[in-house]
Amino acid sequence: MDNLVQSLKDGSLVPFVGMRVFENTKATDGSTLPYDSDSMILSLNSGRAMSSRLMYEYSRAAMSLEHRRGRDFIVQMTNHIYASKEYELPFTYNYFKSIQPKYMIDLNLDDSGCKVYDDVEHFMITGISRIMAANDRFVVYKYDLDSKKYSEIDKEDLNDSLPILFKPMGCMLPDRNFIISDADFVDWLTEAMGGFAMPTFLKEYKKDKSYLFLGVDFSRDTYRMVANELTLNLKDGYVVSNKEEYSKKEKNFISAHNLQLIQNSTDEFLKAL
Structure with a gap:
């Protein structure tokens, strides 16, 4: 387990976070946040x-x-x-805040991933869709520690001198860009397959890495396709899930990508680390 923590810190193991990590998160008004x-x-x-x-x-x-x-x-x-809600940072993000991984992929649309790195300078890439000006389906930002704000930078200025937060489905910060409807996903995936879903630096940086999938639902084609595009040339990895049954497509995805299934809840797995 110690090796996993060190791998998260040095970037050889990349956390890949999905909606299910919100399953036990409630807002202060008692309402629940979407988790599936x-x-x-x-x-x-x-x-x-x-x-x-x-x-x-x-x-x-x-x-x-x-x-x-x-x-x-x-x-x-x-x-x-x-x-519109106040809610505590889900345990998954609190855990990662304590170690601040070198590189993290966060599919969720809120700013919890941003809070993981809110006390250090970092880069953030957010996904965008259905734009006419260019093929790129991303925007690159740099977080300034003094102003606590993100500023857009040239995509060529991205490097690994700072932690990298990749939010491919968009984010509420600094601009409200969301990949959420069918048309968004079709556009994003089409351009992703053409190589326009991430900056050139990330295309090389992500090669031969391992991935730790937490709270990601692979029961639908959409997120299997998203994960496939974002992890091309991966080495191997882990899927943490406490589902009782897995479809044939889920099993095939896990096998084809050389992933190990860990039958556990995300929170319990991270607590064990």
Whole structure:
């Protein structure tokens, strides 16, 4: 276990964090935060369930809401889910705050990943979609410790002299860019397959690394495709999950990517570290 901690610190093992790490997180008003597709749909739709076809995956439901109420509505609702509530930092992020990994991938849309590094300078890359100006589907920022703010920098200035936080699905900070609807994912994945989902530096830096998947749901094609693009040329890794059953596609993904399944909850696994 000590080797895993050191690997997280030096960047050879990359934490890859998904929505399920919010499962035990409650806001101060007693409400829960989204931790899976169903709860995200309910949050986006003011607590109301949608048709079974739309409930299949939150990106599909978000696309329906966007068609009916506009893109601004989806952006505002996604931001509202997190910005309107006060909640403690989930245990996973608190753990990583204590060791501040050299490189971390955070699929979640809130600013919890940012808080992991809020006392050190760092780089942050956030995903964007459906833009016409360029093929790149990312923006690179640098965090200034004095002002506590992010400033956009040239993508060529990214390096490993500082910790790197990669939020490929977007973030509420510093600008509200979210990959959340079907159209967002289609655009992002299309450009990702063309090599435009991350800066050139990361394309080389990520090679031959191991990954620690925490709270990531591989039961749907979308996130298997996202994970595949972000970890191309990986070495191996671990999937921590306490699900009782895994689909054939999940098992195939784990096997094809040389990942070891650790049957445990994320919190208990990290506590053991």
